[in-house]
Amino acid sequence: MTGVLIGLIWRRLRLRTVLWGLGLFLLAFTVVGSYEALYPDPGVRAGLTGTLRANTSFRALLGVPGDLSTPGGFTAWRVGVTLGTLAALYAGLGIVALTRGEEETGVRELVWSGAVRRQASLLAAAAGTAVGSVVLGAMATCALLGAGAGGRGAVLLGAGVAAVGLVFVAIGALMGQVAGTRRAASALTGTAVGVAYVVRMVADTSDDRGWLAWLSPLGWLERVDAYAADRVGPLVLAAGSALGLFAAAYALEGRRDLGAGLLRPGPGPGHSRRLRTPEALAARLYASTVLAWAAGLTVFSAIVAGIAADVGTFVAQDRQTADLFARLGGSPDLVRSYLGGSYQFLGILVVVVAVEGVLGARREEATGRADPVLARPVARPRWLGAFLGAGVGGAVCAAAAVGIAGAAVSVAGPGGDPAGVLRAAANMLPAAVCFGGLACALVGLVPRVAAPVGLAVPVVTFLVDYFGRLVQLPEAVLACSPFHYVAAVPARPVDRPGAVVLLAAGIVFAVVGLVAIRRRDLVPV
Amino acid sequence: MTTAIAVDELTKDYGRRRALDRLTLAVPAGEVYGFLGPNGAGKTTTLRILLDLLRPTSGRATVLGLDVQRDALPLHRRIAYVPGDVALWPQLTGGQAIDVLLALHGRSDQKRREELVEAFQLDPTVRCRAYSTGNRQKVALVAAFAAEADVLILDEPTSGLDPLMEAVFRRHLVAARDEGRTVLLSSHILGEVETTCDRVGIIRAGRLVETGTLDELRHLSEYTVDAEVGHPPELGGIAGVSDLVVAPANGGYRVRCRVRPEATADLLAALARAGVRTLSSRPPTLEELFLRYYDAAETP
Ligand SMILES: Nc1ncnc2c1ncn2[C@@H]1O[C@H](COP(=O)(O)OP(=O)(O)O)[C@@H](O)[C@H]1O
Ligand SMILES: [Mg+2]
Numbered sequence: 001m002t003g004v005l006i007g008l009i010w011r012r013l014r015l016r017t018v019l020w021g022l023g024l025f026l027l028a029f030t031v032v033g034s035y036e037a038l039y040p041d042p043g044v045r046a047g048l049t050g051t052l053r054a055n056t057s058f059r060a061l062l063g064v065p066g067d068l069s070t071p072g073g074f075t076a077w078r079v080g081v082t083l084g085t086l087a088a089l090y091a092g093l094g095i096v097a098l099t100r101g102e103e104e105t106g107v108r109e110l111v112w113s114g115a116v117r118r119q120a121s122l123l124a125a126a127a128g129t130a131v132g133s134v135v136l137g138a139m140a141t142c143a144l145l146g147a148g149a150g151g152r153g154a155v156l157l158g159a160g161v162a163a164v165g166l167v168f169v170a171i172g173a174l175m176g177q178v179a180g181t182r183r184a185a186s187a188l189t190g191t192a193v194g195v196a197y198v199v200r201m202v203a204d205t206s207d208d209r210g211w212l213a214w215l216s217p218l219g220w221l222e223r224v225d226a227y228a229a230d231r232v233g234p235l236v237l238a239a240g241s242a243l244g245l246f247a248a249a250y251a252l253e254g255r256r257d258l259g260a261g262l263l264r265p266g267p268g269p270g271h272s273r274r275l276r277t278p279e280a281l282a283a284r285l286y287a288s289t290v291l292a293w294a295a296g297l298t299v300f301s302a303i304v305a306g307i308a309a310d311v312g313t314f315v316a317q318d319r320q321t322a323d324l325f326a327r328l329g330g331s332p333d334l335v336r337s338y339l340g341g342s343y344q345f346l347g348i349l350v351v352v353v354a355v356e357g358v359l360g361a362r363r364e365e366a367t368g369r370a371d372p373v374l375a376r377p378v379a380r381p382r383w384l385g386a387f388l389g390a391g392v393g394g395a396v397c398a399a400a401a402v403g404i405a406g407a408a409v410s411v412a413g414p415g416g417d418p419a420g421v422l423r424a425a426a427n428m429l430p431a432a433v434c435f436g437g438l439a440c441a442l443v444g445l446v447p448r449v450a451a452p453v454g455l456a457v458p459v460v461t462f463l464v465d466y467f468g469r470l471v472q473l474p475e476a477v478l479a480c481s482p483f484h485y486v487a488a489v490p491a492r493p494v495d496r497p498g499a500v501v502l503l504a505a506g507i508v509f510a511v512v513g514l515v516a517i518r519r520r521d522l523v524p525v
Numbered sequence: 526m527t528t529a530i531a532v533d534e535l536t537k538d539y540g541r542r543r544a545l546d547r548l549t550l551a552v553p554a555g556e557v558y559g560f561l562g563p564n565g566a567g568k569t570t571t572l573r574i575l576l577d578l579l580r581p582t583s584g585r586a587t588v589l590g591l592d593v594q595r596d597a598l599p600l601h602r603r604i605a606y607v608p609g610d611v612a613l614w615p616q617l618t619g620g621q622a623i624d625v626l627l628a629l630h631g632r633s634d635q636k637r638r639e640e641l642v643e644a645f646q647l648d649p650t651v652r653c654r655a656y657s658t659g660n661r662q663k664v665a666l667v668a669a670f671a672a673e674a675d676v677l678i679l680d681e682p683t684s685g686l687d688p689l690m691e692a693v694f695r696r697h698l699v700a701a702r703d704e705g706r707t708v709l710l711s712s713h714i715l716g717e718v719e720t721t722c723d724r725v726g727i728i729r730a731g732r733l734v735e736t737g738t739l740d741e742l743r744h745l746s747e748y749t750v751d752a753e754v755g756h757p758p759e760l761g762g763i764a765g766v767s768d769l770v771v772a773p774a775n776g777g778y779r780v781r782c783r784v785r786p787e788a789t790a791d792l793l794a795a796l797a798r799a800g801v802r803t804l805s806s807r808p809p810t811l812e813e814l815f816l817r818y819y820d821a822a823e824t825p
Binding site: 104181183259265267268269270271272273275276277278281284285288367368369371372373374375376377378379519520521522 | 573576577578579580597598599601602604606608610611612613614615616617618619620621624625626628629630631648649650651652654655665668
């Protein structure tokens with residue numbers, strides 16, 4: 001029976017695992033590859049560690065450099081924390097979806113009433129996500145080995161990434177015991193990842209609080225110090241903590257009621273006077289998600305803007321890095337190039353906010369919650385339009401958070417460009433409208449695949465554009481991505497014709513979706 | 526008698542699977558119409574087509590004279606619907622969900638809303654994610670009964686309710702009928718059908734196999750006859766007599782059989798020839814009636 005459960009879990013996990021693994025692989029692979037191009041000069045390589053270690057902003061963002069004189073060491077520093085954070089999100093949110101999510105859909109009730117131990121579901125989900133974490137770590141190792149940065153360091157970095165994943169498997173499992181709903185458990189787990197990130201950031205930027213890093217799973221990954229000190233101790237610590245935390249979750253799972261968590265929600269309002277229209281309902285359903293995104297983007301944008309000046313000074317010392325930045329940003333002004341490249345990255349997240357909001361309509365349909373709404377005098381286009389509005393409105397809020405946070409920090413710090421940051425934030429919206437519209441068309445035309453396709457298209461075309469420019473793909477390939485027409489503001493001026501085309505495409509897509517939704521059946525999963 | 530709901534030659538295919546096969550049915554205005562049939566017969570499909578949630582492959586349907594597809598919006602102002610599988614927004618409370626549904630409907634009666642919440646003993650401050658199936662159904666029922674609608678379309682609305690709540694439901698259903706509303710009620714609960722429905726229609730494999738008042742259906746069906754006779758009766762040759770059991774008893778014979786209405790005269794004559802002493806007959810119970818119609822689904 002437990003074997004059957006693991007089989008089921010793995011069926012749900014495998015595609016997700018492959019995609020995340022591929023993402024990690026590409027990230028590590030491109031960085032290793034770029035090292036040779038960036039720093040061909042052995043003299044520069046030797047001095048790199050010292051220079052970068054002195055730069056507080058880089059330490060905050062990426063950690064304390066170990067040994068940057070080799071491609072592997074450089075990669076371990078450049079993407080190590082990022083890989084760890086991604087593994088943490090994959091593992092933590094993954095196990096919450098498999099445990100709490102399953103409990104909410106009622107599948108768990110069948111399992112618990114079957115002839116298996118109560119914790120069998122939890123064990124199966126943990127086993128699945130643990131294997132997935134190891135796969136992610138192995139992909140990082142493969143990327144390093146494949147790019148020629150071999151040795152013990154590659155294995156240790158991969159093991160470190162996997163270990164962070166394992167710890168967050170346990171944390172996710174524990175949060176699933178604390179919270180009574182999937183949403184709340186996901187939020188707690190996401191917060192735990194954020195806390196781990198911030199704790200290591202504080203540790204890495206101060207000289208006397210370095211010990212704090214030992215409190216964060218991401219800090220443990222850093223303390224492995226792959227390609228430099230090559231420590232195994234932190235891995236043991238991580239594995240031990242994962243086991244301990246998981247044991248706690250395991251014990252709680254055996255004691256609690258089905259559907260219950262340690263936190264119990266209180267009663268809510270018995271009436272509602274505000275939710276009177278489909279638009280108000282769609283906005284209410286999406287509001288908390290938008291709030292979470294906006295909070296995350298605020299922090300992100302503040303960090304990006306906050307370290308801008310430091311990045312400029314550092315990069316100016318080094319022609320190759322300056323070239324790289326210029327390629328990404330497309331401007332000889334390094335600070336602006338850096339800001340342009342970074343805000344493009346935040347832009348894809350704003351696009352995801354728009355798309356997710358529109359896809360809310362599909363979730364309503366698949367769960368049957370759309371039935372009682374559409375059985376009332378609510379026209380289908382209006383109903384879908386409400387979710388389109390929620391998505392685009394959410395994207396506007398997210399972009400506003402990015403702009404305001406970044407501009408505020410820019411005003412406070414030296415050499416900031418608040419107006420440029422605000423323009424960069426506004427520049428994210430045409431793409432958000434374009435892909436929000438595309439999601440709307442997909443919901444109208446091909447509901448069953450709307451969710452995966454609606455998310456995959458913007459993410460993949462973004463990656464093609466962003467990394468395509470780094471590795472200098474041919475122009476003909478780059479031109480296929482809609483993001484090719486989103487300028488790296490503030491490094492360059494807003495691409496007005498491009499923005500108009502994206503907006504127009506978004507509107508056309510949206511109209512197609514609103515017309516198509518009239519013509520079809522409501523379909524479940 | 527005007528027709529409130531008219532379904533005409535409705536066919537619905539899900540891919541290659543045919544769920545409705547030229548279904549035709551008529552619900553008279555002001556009546557409660559019980560829509561019955563085994564699982565998978567096509568009841569939910571029919572009701573969802575009436576609400577324009579599904580589009581028929583061919584055929585058409587009208588409610589209150591309005592086309593269910595073309596005039597969907599004006600029609601929905603006059604229909605209240607309870608889906609078979611009530612799904613609600615997990616983060617809203619039951620009270621909020623009711624108010625959302627009533628606001629989207631347009632016209633509603635606040636006083637009646639409060640009375641219904643009370644009558645169904647629903648705690649409106651609980652989040653929908655914590656509601657049981659029955660409580661979710663109560664939310665949908667309150668939103669349907671408190672809306673000002675001329676037609677109620679209810680898809681197995683009491684499958685999760687306890688007997689007490691089921692009684693509350695029946696009271697409100699009868700009250701709605703008395704106010705002149707038309708009700709189309711899909712149900713498996715025979716007591717509910719017997720006490721509330723003026724007329725029933727039985728659907729099987731996407732076709733309407735029988736329709737009429739319960740009395741009419743009974744009269745079309747076999748009665749059970751018990752008799753005591755002096756010597757063995759000769760019943761074998763009578764068409765329309767089935768399930769015959771003859772056993773010696775009290776110095777004579779006890780006879781039990783089923784008889785179709787048109788064979789009753791022949792049966793009585795044969796029993797009289799056998800020296801009948803006692804005789805009783807009873808109409809089929811509702812259960813027997815439905816089992817007969819449902820069962821035939823296996824052997825069409
Ligand atoms: N979305 C769907 N896709 C494919 N087949 C369906 C779908 N919905 C219902 N069916 C099939 O159509 C038939 C009628 O189903 P339904 O109307 O739900 O029956 P009932 O409500 O009478 O139990 C069943 O055979 C069912 O399996
Ligand atoms: Mg049904």
